Amino acid sequence: MSRSTAWDHPCTSLFTDHYELTMLQAALHSGAAHRRSVFEAFARRLPDGRRYGIVAGTGRLLEGIQNFRFGEDELAFLERNHVVNRETLDYLANYRFSGDVWGYPEGEAYFPHSPVLIVESTFAEACILETYILSVLNHDTAIASAASRMTSAAGGRPCIEMGSRRTHEESATAAARAAVIAGFGSTSNLEAGRRFGLKTVGTAAHSFTLLHDSERDAFAAQIEAFGPETTLLVDTYDVETAVRTAVELAGDKLGAVRLDSGDLVTQAQWVRELLDNLGNTGTRIVVTSDLDEYAIAALQSAPVDAYGVGTSLVTGSGAPTASMVYKLVSRSNDAGEFVPVAKAAKNKASVGGRKYALRKLNEHGTATQELVGIGHPPEDDGNDRQLLQQFIKNGELLPGWTGQEGVIRARERHDAAMAELPSVVRRLQRGEPAIPTVYEED
Amino acid sequence: MSRSTAWDHPCTSLFTDHYELTMLQAALHSGAAHRRSVFEAFARRLPDGRRYGIVAGTGRLLEGIQNFRFGEDELAFLERNHVVNRETLDYLANYRFSGDVWGYPEGEAYFPHSPVLIVESTFAEACILETYILSVLNHDTAIASAASRMTSAAGGRPCIEMGSRRTHEESATAAARAAVIAGFGSTSNLEAGRRFGLKTVGTAAHSFTLLHDSERDAFAAQIEAFGPETTLLVDTYDVETAVRTAVELAGDKLGAVRLDSGDLVTQAQWVRELLDNLGNTGTRIVVTSDLDEYAIAALQSAPVDAYGVGTSLVTGSGAPTASMVYKLVSRSNDAGEFVPVAKAAKNKASVGGRKYALRKLNEHGTATQELVGIGHPPEDDGNDRQLLQQFIKNGELLPGWTGQEGVIRARERHDAAMAELPSVVRRLQRGEPAIPTVYEED
Numbered sequence: 020m021s022r023s024t025a026w027d028h029p030c031t032s033l034f035t036d037h038y039e040l041t042m043l044q045a046a047l048h049s050g051a052a053h054r055r056s057v058f059e060a061f062a063r064r065l066p067d068g069r070r071y072g073i074v075a076g077t078g079r080l081l082e083g084i085q086n087f088r089f090g091e092d093e094l095a096f097l098e099r100n101h102v103v104n105r106e107t108l109d110y111l112a113n114y115r116f117s118g119d120v121w122g123y124p125e126g127e128a129y130f131p132h133s134p135v136l137i138v139e140s141t142f143a144e145a146c147i148l149e150t151y152i153l154s155v156l157n158h159d160t161a162i163a164s165a166a167s168r169m170t171s172a173a174g175g176r177p178c179i180e181m182g183s184r185r186t187h188e189e190s191a192t193a194a195a196r197a198a199v200i201a202g203f204g205s206t207s208n209l210e211a212g213r214r215f216g217l218k219t220v221g222t223a224a225h226s227f228t229l230l231h232d233s234e235r236d237a238f239a240a241q242i243e244a245f246g247p248e249t250t251l252l253v254d255t256y257d258v259e260t261a262v263r264t265a266v267e268l269a270g271d272k273l274g275a276v277r278l279d280s281g282d283l284v285t286q287a288q289w290v291r292e293l294l295d296n297l298g299n300t301g302t303r304i305v306v307t308s309d310l311d312e313y314a315i316a317a318l319q320s321a322p323v324d325a326y327g328v329g330t331s332l333v334t335g336s337g338a339p340t341a342s343m344v345y346k347l348v349s350r351s352n353d354a355g356e357f358v359p360v361a362k363a364a365k366n367k368a369s370v371g372g373r374k375y376a377l378r379k380l381n382e383h384g385t386a387t388q389e390l391v392g393i394g395h396p397p398e399d400d401g402n403d404r405q406l407l408q409q410f411i412k413n414g415e416l417l418p419g420w421t422g423q424e425g426v427i428r429a430r431e432r433h434d435a436a437m438a439e440l441p442s443v444v445r446r447l448q449r450g451e452p453a454i455p456t457v458y459e460e461d
Numbered sequence: 462m463s464r465s466t467a468w469d470h471p472c473t474s475l476f477t478d479h480y481e482l483t484m485l486q487a488a489l490h491s492g493a494a495h496r497r498s499v500f501e502a503f504a505r506r507l508p509d510g511r512r513y514g515i516v517a518g519t520g521r522l523l524e525g526i527q528n529f530r531f532g533e534d535e536l537a538f539l540e541r542n543h544v545v546n547r548e549t550l551d552y553l554a555n556y557r558f559s560g561d562v563w564g565y566p567e568g569e570a571y572f573p574h575s576p577v578l579i580v581e582s583t584f585a586e587a588c589i590l591e592t593y594i595l596s597v598l599n600h601d602t603a604i605a606s607a608a609s610r611m612t613s614a615a616g617g618r619p620c621i622e623m624g625s626r627r628t629h630e631e632s633a634t635a636a637a638r639a640a641v642i643a644g645f646g647s648t649s650n651l652e653a654g655r656r657f658g659l660k661t662v663g664t665a666a667h668s669f670t671l672l673h674d675s676e677r678d679a680f681a682a683q684i685e686a687f688g689p690e691t692t693l694l695v696d697t698y699d700v701e702t703a704v705r706t707a708v709e710l711a712g713d714k715l716g717a718v719r720l721d722s723g724d725l726v727t728q729a730q731w732v733r734e735l736l737d738n739l740g741n742t743g744t745r746i747v748v749t750s751d752l753d754e755y756a757i758a759a760l761q762s763a764p765v766d767a768y769g770v771g772t773s774l775v776t777g778s779g780a781p782t783a784s785m786v787y788k789l790v791s792r793s794n795d796a797g798e799f800v801p802v803a804k805a806a807k808n809k810a811s812v813g814g815r816k817y818a819l820r821k822l823n824e825h826g827t828a829t830q831e832l833v834g835i836g837h838p839p840e841d842d843g844n845d846r847q848l849l850q851q852f853i854k855n856g857e858l859l860p861g862w863t864g865q866e867g868v869i870r871a872r873e874r875h876d877a878a879m880a881e882l883p884s885v886v887r888r889l890q891r892g893e894p895a896i897p898t899v900y901e902e903d
Contacts, residue, residue, distance in 0.1 A: 046672060051673055154625055229792070
C-alpha cells in the first residue's frame, strides 16, 4: 500500500452538521445521550430505474471514524462560535467511538431498504457520526453503482477512470477508488494511486500536439520519450493523417491510438481497418469521448480495446448521490431494554427495529430475494448468504476492510456479487430492482 | 477568518491526471516545455436550458496553486511507480508556478465561451495545473450556479445550505462556500464554518425526538438546552399535535418550527394559521424537504420564512459539473512570437488565441452582450464592464481574492452581477443564455 502522509488521514470530526452537536448538547442535558442506540444507514430507493446498487466507501469511512476526534483546533472553533456549551465541549474532547459497526462490505450489491450500515453505541457516540457516514457512503456508493453498470456494459474490455477534472479534487480521488472496486482497471488520478495503491495511466492531451509545430513533431517527441508502445491521440486535426503518421513513426510496435471525438463506432471501424492494412494488427484503439454506460454498450460490436470514462462516471451517470439516510431504529429505555422506534412523517416513514439481512439464493446459486429480519436474523435455509459483516467491535477496527487490502477484496466481492445476481442486472433499461427486498414475517 | 490548520492547505500537486506529467516529460525531452503558453478555462455551453452560470472556486484554487508543490512524498510516489523519469522528477522538485493568472472573479456571471480563467506561463508550468484547476472550477461553479437560481427563486427569504450528507465530505465543505457566494445565508457544515468563516446553523433531527420517551420530553429537553428561541422539528408524528405541544412548552417566544415532509404549501398555510391563533405570530416556519429551485418557487406564496436546501444544491440541481475545459489557445514559436492554436476535432473545435472579455451594458446598465476579443481587448464604449481581473502576477498571489475576504467580496459581486443581468435570468424555464457571447470582429 502507498505510504500515508499526515493529511491522508485528516481529523474528520467537523465534516458534520451543526445540528448533530446541538442534539448532543440537548441530549446530554436530558440524560438521554447515554441511551444505547442503533442507527441504520439505508436507501429508500435505488436511482430511477436502476436494477441494483453497489456499496462503496466503507473502507474510507472506517478509517475516518478512527480519526473522528476533536482536537484543540476543533474545540476552539466550536467554543469561539458558540456552537455548543462547555459540558458538550468536555464530552467532545474525550470523544472516541467505542461501539460496534456492522454492514454490507464494499463491492456488495444492495437494494432498497438493505441495511447497508448498522451502528450501535450510545446515542451520543452514534448520532454525531451521521453526517460523515452519509457523506462517504452516499458519494462513493453513487460512483460505484454507476461504474458497475459501465464495466458490465464493457464486457471484458478494460475501463479507465479519467473523470478527475469534472468533480471536486477530493471526490475525484474517492471516485477513482470506487470505480476500481466496481471493476475499472485503472485511473488517471495520481493521488488515488498514491493513497489507495491503484494503477494509474495516461499519455498525452491535445495541448501536447498543439504545443509543437506539427503533429509529426509532437508524436515523434512522445515516442522518443516513452517508446513506440505509447498511446497517441489522433484526433487533433485529421484522424487518418494522424494514424498514418503515428504508424510511420512508431512502426508496428505502436501501442494504441486514442479517439476522443466524432462518431466513435464508425471511426473505430475504419481506423481498425487502416491499422490492420498498415500492418499494425497489435495496435489497440482506446476511445474516450463523453462515454457513459449507454455509449459503451453501443460500442460493443465496434473494434475498441479500452474505454476511458470521465464525466458520467464521477457524476454517478445521472445519480450523483445514493440518497442513503441514517435513522435511529432502536434505543434503550430507562429499564435498559431496547425499544424499536420510527418516525411517522408522511412520505418518509421508516421501519423501526434492528435489521439483519440475508441474500436468498436458489438451487443454481442465483439471488432471488433480499430478506431482512427485524429484531432477529432471518432463517438461513442452507443456500443463503449472510450480508452483514462486523467492521468495528468495541471501538476497535477489525482487520481486512481498509487500505489497499480493502480495495482488492472489495473488487473480488463485486465480481462475486454480480455473478450471483439474476441476469437482469446486465440490462441498462429502466425497471424494478433485480430482486425484491422482503421483511421476514415474525 | 478562521484559523487555518495544516491540512486546510494540503499539497495539491497529485490532484492531477497521470498524463499531465507524461506530457511534461515528453515536452521537456523535445524542449517545447519551455515555450510560453496561454491556457484558457471555459465552458462550451451552460447546462441544458440554463440562462447563466456563476463562477466559483477561484479563491480555493488560488490558494491551492500556491500549494501545488512536489515534496518528498509526492516525488517518491512518482519515482516508485515509474510515472516519469529522473529529469522530470528534478523539474518537479523545483516546481513553483511563476506565471500570471487572470479570470472572472468568484460571484461573477458567465456564459458559453466566457474566458473564465486564463493562465500564462511556460507550457510546463501551466499544463500540469490543468486537472486541479478544472476540478475546483467545475465543482464549485456547478454548485454556485444552482445556488444562484435558488436564492433568486427565494426572493428575499433566507436559504440555508444543508446538503453535506449527500455529497463527498470535502465537496460538502466547498459546496457550502459556493452556496454562500451565490446568496445562501448560512450552512449546516461545521468545517465550512471553520475554514471559510461561514455562519453555521442547526438544531435537531427526528432521531432526537425518537430518542426520548415522548415528543414532549424531546421538545422540553431542547428548549431547556437552547431556550424557547430554538427551532423545533414538528413532523416526527402528528404535525398539529407537535405544534400545539411546542407552543405550550416554549410559549410565544418559540423561534421556529421546521417542516420536513408532506405537502409543504398546504402545511405551511395551516401551521401559520395555527401558530397565529395560538398567539405565536412571531414564530417562523422553516421548510426543508428535498427542495430545489422549482419547489422554492412553488412556495413563493406560502407563509414560509426560510428554506433549507440539501441534495439538489450539492448535486448542482441536475448539473453536477460545469463542464469547463482548459485549452491551450496560444503558445510561442522558436522565434518567441505567440501563435494562436486550436484543435479541429469534430464536435469539439475550439477558438484559438488569447481572449479578453467585456460585458456590454445598455444605457440602463443592463447587460446586453458578452463581448470577447481575440488577441486584444474589445473596445469599451464607456458603459461597459471589464470582466478579467488579475489574480496571480509573476507567481505572486494578489490580495483580496482568497480567504474569508474573498468570500465576502464574491457574495457582493454576485448580487451586483445579478442586478445587471436582464430579468430573464429570474426565469427557471429552459431557454437560451440571457445574453449572447459575441466574438469581436477584427
